[in-house]
Amino acid sequence: MAVQNGIKSNGWVGPETREEPLYDPALLQGLDWKSVTCMKDGVTSDSPGLGFRVRPLQRDDFNKGFLELLSHLTKVGDVTKEQFQARFDAMRACRDHYYVTVVEDLNKGTIIASATLAVELKFIRGCAKRGRLEDVVVSEEYRGRQLGKLIVSTITLLAKKVGCYKIGLDCKDSMKAFYNSFGYAGEKGNDNTMIIRF
Numbered sequence: 001m002a003v004q005n006g007i008k009s010n011g012w013v014g015p016e017t018r019e020e021p022l023y024d025p026a027l028l029q030g031l032d033w034k035s036v037t038c039m040k041d042g043v044t045s046d047s048p049g050l051g052f053r054v055r056p057l058q059r060d061d062f063n064k065g066f067l068e069l070l071s072h073l074t075k076v077g078d079v080t081k082e083q084f085q086a087r088f089d090a091m092r093a094c095r096d097h098y099y100v101t102v103v104e105d106l107n108k109g110t111i112i113a114s115a116t117l118a119v120e121l122k123f124i125r126g127c128a129k130r131g132r133l134e135d136v137v138v139s140e141e142y143r144g145r146q147l148g149k150l151i152v153s154t155i156t157l158l159a160k161k162v163g164c165y166k167i168g169l170d171c172k173d174s175m176k177a178f179y180n181s182f183g184y185a186g187e188k189g190n191d192n193t194m195i196i197r198f
């Protein structure tokens with residue numbers, strides 16, 4: 001892809017074009033961590049712990065074990081690098097809709113946690129935006145080290161920052177207590193997920 005004066009032919013502008021982030025990394029700066037009570041030892045997305053970095057998904061994360069990480073959540077299938085990059089490019093083209101956010105272990109150069117904020121545009125509520133928390137996962141060998149809380153809290157704060165009026169999620173019954181600890185709760189009379197699988 002052609003780059004001229006930091007501006008790519010797809011219109012992406014910013015100092016981190018070399019790393020090709022899915023969304024503007026500056027959005028992760030200055031999140032309101034004062035409102036988060038579940039983190040211990042001052043861990044935030046700006047200070048995630050020695051050797052860790054919280055950042056948007058990048059186009060080269062195929063090489064950093066991103067799909068391997070997702071396999072700790074569900075079936076991924078045989079996704080080639082070309083397929084991964086085509087999907088990445090499609091998500092980036094839908095600007096302001098997909099905020100796949102990861103934690104990288106900088107010492108190993110691997111992606112060790114991830115979650116997605118998907119933003120749905122509405123006509124209701126004055127053309128509001130609704131957030132969805134999707135595909136939360138921490139690599140099995142890194143669990144129990146606050147990374148789950150870190151990535152979920154980051155996405156929740158990000159949803160507020162980008163202007164969502166609410167954020168919701170679907171999860172198994174066994175995960176309800178985990179999400180309750182961040183303030184996610186079922187609503188009386190409106191606590192059903194209904195799906196058709198194709």
Ligand SMILES: CC(=O)SCCNC(=O)CCNC(=O)[C@H](O)C(C)(C)COP(=O)(O)OP(=O)(O)OC[C@H]1O[C@@H](n2cnc3c(N)ncnc32)[C@H](O)[C@@H]1OP(=O)(O)O
Pocket residue numbers: 072073133134135136137138139142143144145146147148149150169170171172174175176177178
């Ligand atoms: C919307 C969705 O995507 S639902 C899908 C959720 N993802 C999965 O099920 C994938 C497999 N599981 C995982 O990847 C991880 O176990 C996660 C993401 C659920 C948790 O990640 P971890 O890094 O281990 O969590 P973390 O260390 O931040 O622990 C957070 C706290 O939640 C608690 N916790 C962890 N799992 C659960 C659970 N199932 N129910 C209740 N509490 C839980 C921990 O005990 C810990 O409590 P503490 O802060 O009092 O010590």
